[in-house]
Every structure is written in C-alpha cells, then in structure tokens.
Amino acid sequence: xxxxxxxxxxxxxxxxxxxxxxxxxxxxxxxxxxxxxxxxxxxxxxxxxxxxxxxxxxxxxxxxxxxxxxxxxxxxxxxxxxxxxxxxxxxxxxxxxxxxxxxxxxxxxxxxxxxxxxxxxxxxxxxxxxxxxxxxxxxxxxxxxxxxxxxxxxxxxxxxxxxxxxxxxxxxxxxxxxxxxxxxxxxxxxxxxxxxxxxxxxxxxxxxxxxxxxxxxxxxxxxxxxxxxxxxxxxxxxxxxxxxxxxxxxxxxxxxxxxxxxxxxxxxxxxxxxxxxxxxxxxxxxxxxxxxxxxxxxxxxxxxxxxxxxxxxxxxxxxxxxxxxxxxxxxxxxxxxxxxxxxxxxxxxxxxxxxxxxxxxxxxxxxxxxxxxxxxxxxxxxxxxxxxxxxxxxxxxxxxxxxxxxxxxxxxxxxxxxxxxxxxxxxxxx
Numbered sequence: 306x307x308x309x310x311x312x313x314x315x316x317x318x319x320x321x322x323x324x325x326x327x328x329x330x331x332x333x334x335x336x337x338x339x340x341x342x343x344x345x346x347x348x349x350x351x352x353x354x355x356x357x358x359x360x361x362x363x364x365x366x367x368x369x370x371x372x373x374x375x376x377x378x379x380x381x382x383x384x385x386x387x388x389x390x391x392x393x394x395x396x397x398x399x400x401x402x403x404x405x406x407x408x409x410x411x412x413x414x415x416x417x418x419x420x421x422x423x424x425x426x427x428x429x430x431x432x433x434x435x436x437x438x439x440x441x442x443x444x445x446x447x448x449x450x451x452x453x454x455x456x457x458x459x460x461x462x463x464x465x466x467x468x469x470x471x472x473x474x475x476x477x478x479x480x481x482x483x484x485x486x487x488x489x490x491x492x493x494x495x496x497x498x499x500x501x502x503x504x505x506x507x508x509x510x511x512x513x514x515x516x517x518x519x520x521x522x523x524x525x526x527x528x529x530x531x532x533x534x535x536x537x538x539x540x541x542x543x544x545x546x547x548x549x550x551x552x553x554x555x556x557x558x559x560x561x562x563x564x565x566x567x568x569x570x571x572x573x574x575x576x577x578x579x580x581x582x583x584x585x586x587x588x589x590x591x592x593x594x595x596x597x598x599x600x601x602x603x604x605x606x607x608x609x610x611x612x613x614x615x616x617x618x619x620x621x622x623x624x625x626x627x628x629x630x631x632x633x634x635x636x637x638x639x640x641x642x643x644x645x646x647x648x649x650x651x652x653x654x655x656x657x658x659x660x661x662x663x664x665x666x667x668x669x670x671x672x673x674x675x676x677x678x679x680x681x682x683x684x685x686x687x688x689x690x691x692x693x694x695x696x697x698x699x700x701x702x703x704x705x706x707x708x709x710x711x712x713x714x715x716x717x718x719x720x721x722x723x724x725x726x727x728x729x730x731x732x733x734x735x
Contacts, residue, residue, distance in 0.1 A: 423458025553631030590619025
C-alpha cells in the first residue's frame with residue numbers, strides 16, 4: 306500500500322451552472338486520490354463549491370465579488386469592513402455564481418494579471434489569510450496542487466513563506482481565457498506564467514497534445530508530466546443501450562462547443578432518413594449569454610423535436626445517467642481542447658465518439674469512434690451514418706471504448722500516476 310499523502314488542492318469555483326471541463330477535472334483528481342486512501346483537502350477560490358459531489362474543505366479565499374471590487378476601486382487601501390462583509394456574504398456570492406461564465410476575461414485584466422504574477426497590494430491582502438490558514442494546519446500538506454497556471458501567483462507566495470512544501474500546477478485551456486485579453490495584457494500574462502514557473506516544482510497536462518501546446522507557448526516549461534483523467538468506472542458501466550440509435554451532446558451548450566453543428570447534422574440525417582429511428586439527447590447546462598444561441602439551436606431542431614430530448618438544467622450528479630441514455634457521444638468543438646472529459650465518461654459507459662479531427666481528439670479517442678474533417682454538419686452527418694450503418698462499426702468502436710477506459714481513463718491509473726509524480730517531487734525537494 307502506498308504511503309498516505311496530504312494533498313491541498315487549490316481550485317477556482319465556477320458556479321456549477323454548466324459542465325466546466327477544468328472544474329470536473331479537479332473533481333476527478335480529488336476523488337481518485339481520496340479513493341486511493343490519501344488525505345485530500347479542497348481549498349476553493351472565487352466562488353464556493355456547492356455541489357455535494359465536490360465541496361470545499363476550507364474557508365473561501367479570494368472571494369470573487371470583493372476581489373473584483375478591490376481591483377477596480379480599492380487598489381491602494383483595504384475595502385471598508387462593512388462593504389467587505391456585504392461583498393463576501395452568501396447573497397453576493399450566490400449572485401456572482403448565477404452570472405458565472407457569462408463574461409469573458411475582457412475587463413478582468415488587472416485581476417487576471419495579479420493572480421498570475423502574485424503582485425499588487427490587492428493580491429497581497431488576499432493571499433495572506435490563505436498562507437496563514439496553511440501555516441496553522443496541524444499537519445502541513447505534503448503537496449500543494451494548483452488547478453491552473455492562472456493562479457501561479459499563489460505558488461510564488463507559498464514558496465516565499467513555506468519553501469519546504471512542493472507545488473504542482475495543472476495546465477489546461479489557459480489560452481481560452483488569456484487570449485481574450487488585450488494583446489499587451491495577454492503578452493504580460495504568458496510572460497508572468499513563464500517567470501513564476503520557477504516556483505512550481507512540476508506541471509501536469511491532461512494529454513500529450515496539450516503538453517506540446519503548452520511548451521510552444523511557454524518554452525521555459527520543461528518536463529511537463531502527462532496524467533490522463535480517470536473516472537469511477539463502476540458508476541458509468543452499463544450493458545444496456547437505447548432501443549433506437551441515440552446521439553448525445555453533454556458539455557456547455559454554446560457555440561464554441563459546437564451544439565449547432567451537431568443539430569444541423571442531426572436534421573440532415575433525419576431528412577434523408579439515413580439512420581433509422583435516430584434520436585438526439587442534449588445536456589450540460591448553459592448561462593444567460595447562451596440563451597439566444599439555444600433558441601437558434603431549438604429552431605434548427607424544431608422539425609424533428611419529437612426525436613430530441615433536451616435537458617435544460619445541469620447537475621453534476623446527472624453525468625453517469627446521461628451516458629446510459631445514449632448510443633454515442635459527439636461534441637464538435639470549434640477550438641482545440643486539452644482533453645474532452647465527456648469522452649472519458651462516455652468510454653466508461655461503452656459509448657463510442659464522433660469528433661472532429663482537431664486538437665487532442667486523435668490522441669484521446671484512438672479507435673473508440675470516428676474522426677471527421679472538416680468540422681462541418683455535412684462531414685459530421687456522414688461520420689454518424691458510418692458509425693450506425695456500417696456493419697460491425699459501432700460494436701467495434703464500443704469495445705475499443707471500454708478497453709481505453711480500463712487501460713487509461715480510470716481513476717486507479719490516474720491516482721497511481723499522480724502519486725508517483727508527487728513522491729518523485731518530494732524526493733527531489735528532500
């Protein structure tokens with residue numbers, strides 16, 4: 306049995322209104338390590354973690370509302386106590402959570418840069434209570450694991466105050482946030498991550514594709530570990546499949562994630578009757594700015610709405626049940642993602658995938674589905690038809706999906722790789 310480690314995970318909260326890939330990845334990391342017998346403490350930033358499956362174990366640090374107000378109006382002095390109490394109240398944080406995901410990083414340049422660089426009075430006022438909380442813990446963490454390099458400034462503060470505690474930092478999809486900043490601020494953000502990488506003992510990516518992407522952006526990052534996410538296979542396992550071929554979309558329901566591409570492909574197939582009895586099941590949640598997009602997708606699907614199951618709300622506990630109601634997954638992203646966690650889940654349930662030949666999909670899918678190009682409704686429709694009508698194709702992909710789940714995307718493999726990485730770092734530090 307491996308030696309028990311105490312791991313402090315520092316993770317941003319998202320508001321839990323939609324399927325957030327990075328948030329779910331953090332949940333998988335923590336769950337896998339806990340099931341392996343390690344003492345994992347979750348420290349939330351910005352917004353509380355409210356879902357029962359992934360809750361915080363510490364006070365909330367860097368609360369979103371007061372952090373934003375401080376960066377905008379109180380850079381040189383502390384927020385008056387009575388204002389701070391209101392901004393950090395449960396009411397204010399719930400209001401902020403309801404708008405989570407509704408804005409890009411535009412307008413949040415100062416806050417983003419301070420969290421990356423660890424500079425500025427506002428950052429120092431906020432990070433000091435976090436450091437003091439760690440210092441007062443009866444048993445100090447063996448490892449601090451940061452969810453993202455977007456909070457690399459915290460690693461700098463930990464190294465200055467507690468140099469004996471090694472720090473690990475996950476990398477995934479930072480460019481989605483940083484590249485929405487003004488050019489000068491985006492340049493400063495990448496530079497800040499590179500400079501603060503000296504305070505981080507190891508970076509970890511969720512795919513070899515994203516490791517290469519990160520190394521191109523940040524040549525100073527060397528020796529990035531790759532640890533694939535893993536799910537609790539028993540929770541997803543199902544030998545039963547829908548009576549009719551059913552496509553599934555399970556991610557944030559927005560334009561970037563390509564729900565409209567899938568809707569148009571579905572309608573094309575229904576009109577041509579190429580896949581008998583085809584159905585569509587869509588879920589994953591959305592935020593207020595996505596509503597106009599959702600209306601457009603609903604209009605696309607209206608001629609065949611009787612064959613569409615639409616899940617409006619989002620609850621993390623829905624995940625396993627969603628996949629049991631589909632025959633295959635398709636999330637036709639318009640950007641290059643580090644890894645699709647919906648694939649890890651779908652494969653555990655024995656559901657193949659149909660994805661564009663972009664980003665990490667070729668690496669993460671293998672023979673567990675069909676890749677298509679270009680990322681158009683026409684090419685996607687052809688790929689779907691091939692999966693469901695070519696003799697033996699769906700069943701072969703299903704078997705390959707289950708094999709990938711067992712050998713790569715399960716929480717036991719994930720926990721062992723994380724543990725090995727942690728122990729290797731501790732040996733170097735000691």
